[in-house]
Amino acid sequence: MSGDHGLRSSITATINALNQNSALHISLVGDEPSILLALAQKKYNPEQLQIHHSPDIVAMDEIPSKALRYKKQSSMYRVLEMLRDGHVSGVISAGNTGALVAMSCIVLKRLSGVSRPAICAPIPAQNGYTLMLDLGANISCDAAQLYQFAVMGASLSKALGASDTPRLALLNIGAELIKGPSVVKEAAELISADPRLNYVGFAEGNDIFSEQIDVVVCDGFTGNVALKVCEGTASFIRNQLKTKFEQSIYGRLSAILAMPVLKAFQGEINPDRYNGAALLGLNGVVIKSHGSSGVESFESAIHQAALAVSEGVTQSIGTQIGTNKL
Amino acid sequence: MSGDHGLRSSITATINALNQNSALHISLVGDEPSILLALAQKKYNPEQLQIHHSPDIVAMDEIPSKALRYKKQSSMYRVLEMLRDGHVSGVISAGNTGALVAMSCIVLKRLSGVSRPAICAPIPAQNGYTLMLDLGANISCDAAQLYQFAVMGASLSKALGASDTPRLALLNIGAELIKGPSVVKEAAELISADPRLNYVGFAEGNDIFSEQIDVVVCDGFTGNVALKVCEGTASFIRNQLKTKFEQSIYGRLSAILAMPVLKAFQGEINPDRYNGAALLGLNGVVIKSHGSSGVESFESAIHQAALAVSEGVTQSIGTQIGTNKL
Known part of the structure; x- marks a missing residue:
């Protein structure tokens, strides 16, 4: 998750989704201080939520091939590695679509x-x-x-x-x-x-x-x-x-x-x-949310x-x- | 003009356009009895209106290449010939688009x-x-x-x-x-x-x-x-x-x-x-109207x-x- 204006909405959506479904577990990957700030005063079961610090981000206007080469430390790349390695079952990103497709092909591989x-x-x-x-x-x-x-x-x-x-x-x-x-x-x-x-x-x-x-x-x-x-x-x-x-x-x-x-x-x-647009044909579930998603919108992507x-x-x-x- | 349900609308639009602009002249090309029936009791200056009998029509689902080959007696082909020969300055048709493009290329030629x-x-x-x-x-x-x-x-x-x-x-x-x-x-x-x-x-x-x-x-x-x-x-x-x-x-x-x-x-x-969609790039003005045009719609195409x-x-x-x- 990047530190843009969408962070607050996506965190509220995450908390809503967790509170509606006690079987759900969500890992938030991004800049930890920003995430913690957005989480302050939210009520949720901490066992359902994990935070992974990953401060580097892929910019919305970044060329996919360049992102793939230089942004292996980004939250986007990291979360796809977590999916590949079985630490999560699906990925949701509101980031750069081209970079998400390119990184997914490399990290997850096609079916x-x-x-x-x-x-x-x-x-x-x-x-x-x-x-x-x-x-x-x-x-x-x-x-x-x-x-x-x-x-x-x-x-x-x-x-x-x-x-x-x-x-x-x-x-x-x-x-x-x-x-x-x-x-x-x-x-x-x-x-x-x-x-x-x-x-x-x-x-x-x-x-x-x-x-x-x-x-x-x-x-x-x-x-x-x-x-x-x-x-x-x-x-x-x-x-x-x-x-x-x-x-x-x-x-x-x-x-x-x-x-x-x-x-x-x-x-x-x-x-x-x-x-919520699904990237289909990959080894794993990857959902692309709108970049400027509101709370309801991001909840729909999680669902x-x-x-x-x-x-x-x-x-x-x-x-x-x-x-x-x- | 074919004898379909659009004839009544296109004739009403024609009369409205003529009554609004005394400098306008319109030739109606199609099945004369049907046209005369639709014209009955309409008020207009007969000097502004001509009727050309041409009973054969291009069906809406006709393959353009076949229409081009077998429908040289159709109202569509006839009206394009009238444009080519300088009898009219522009053509409006609500017929089969593919056939209209194909016939226009052959009869009018491209610029x-x-x-x-x-x-x-x-x-x-x-x-x-x-x-x-x-x-x-x-x-x-x-x-x-x-x-x-x-x-x-x-x-x-x-x-x-x-x-x-x-x-x-x-x-x-x-x-x-x-x-x-x-x-x-x-x-x-x-x-x-x-x-x-x-x-x-x-x-x-x-x-x-x-x-x-x-x-x-x-x-x-x-x-x-x-x-x-x-x-x-x-x-x-x-x-x-x-x-x-x-x-x-x-x-x-x-x-x-x-x-x-x-x-x-x-x-x-x-x-x-x-x-009113214009077919551009031809030796002459050809306007394609919606097949199911209402009166206002057809007037807009004439305009x-x-x-x-x-x-x-x-x-x-x-x-x-x-x-x-x-």
Whole structure:
């Protein structure tokens, strides 16, 4: 954990999570004095909490390859070593995503047969959420990688309890079989040929929000753009709604009356509810939280990590990729 | 025009546009009996309106290459021939996009020096709208094509009156120069080297809605996904808001009070306000309207076509691409 403004939120979230689940143990890795300061006056069972001093941090704008080379003493590197050595069962980081992916590949290694890890996160949708991957770990992907992402996404979806046969779709620019880049069409053939996967076809950008789909697969460039367009649209719409309600006295009065409804609505589309992107395809559970996470948001990431561990997502992906010819 | 449910809306929009602008002349090309039926009891100056019978239509799911081969008698092909032969100054179609692009390339031809046409449309944003291209005409693009899209987008932006030096950005997954695919980085070099273009750097998905950007350039796969994610998010949020207001008697009451504000808000984020995607890079103005356009939406497409003609967008793109070495 770095000493940035997120430390206070993540520590409050940690304490809340520990107090809700007495079986949970959390190790905080970072600058000990800062952590102790943030922990002061918090009530928790000290047996559930460990602190590991690790003052060096990876900056948010640090180039991943440089972080990998020069930041082996950082809290990020240290916590991945703890996971590798079995001292913890899962890792949560709100740090530099590129560095986290690069360090995870080196320290944890990829699962046997996995060619690249992928970043997978839930997007709010009609049926609660849709899992989407890759969200930026891989700028371009071949068909076999997209197939592996489908296997990984399905495993996480099952672990999170959506369904035993999560409905998988490939992101494309049309629903018809002839549409789209050849790599996407080849991936469709690979995915639909695997009887263990419930492939439902191509999804267009708007289908991500449909209740007919549980997991959407795409390359990391498209996925990252899609995720940020989704966040940008939601933020733009919230601002427009706020402005409209503030533009007149009538608007301000009606906003007061409509407040409970508007609050419930904001809660429903709040991305914090679904915070926590999983790095899939590695030897261990690694969850990336938003850099500017609030308390609820960080709690959601802890919850997701605990579920991924208890449901054996790593083992499930390992088994499924391992038994495939690809 | 096909005989589908959109005919009534497009005819009402046509009559409204003619009645607002006595200098405007519109030719309706399609099944004459259906058009006459929809025109019955409408009031307009008959000198402003011509009807051309052309009963054959391109189906919405028709493969572009097949439409090109077998549908030379269709209203779509016919209207492009009328544009090529100087009988009209611009074309608006709500038909099959792929077929429209393919037929436009064959009938109108590309402007000299343009390697591929691009689909460009406005996305609602903080500063009114941001133009985005390509939205699906080209699945993948090289750096020189992305550069040409920047030139085309800047020309349309100027014609629509945003600014004399529209701010151009390239869609990417990070703002830093080292981020993203090599094709995007090469395009950045080409665009920033052209002193006639006001290049402001990389934009992430959420930056499309920023008031700092007028035109966003990307390949057609990414652009199409982004556009549909944007529409999907807006539609998802509208549904959530509606559901919340309908869930309780209190919600329904406060919705009545908040109605004027909610209506103004809906108007602000309504994509119909900015309907009309321009096919840029062709010898002539071609505007693609949404397939399921309402009256306001189709009027917006007519307005956009008229502006593109009067502001000489085609000539402007032709001059700028023509004088460049690429």
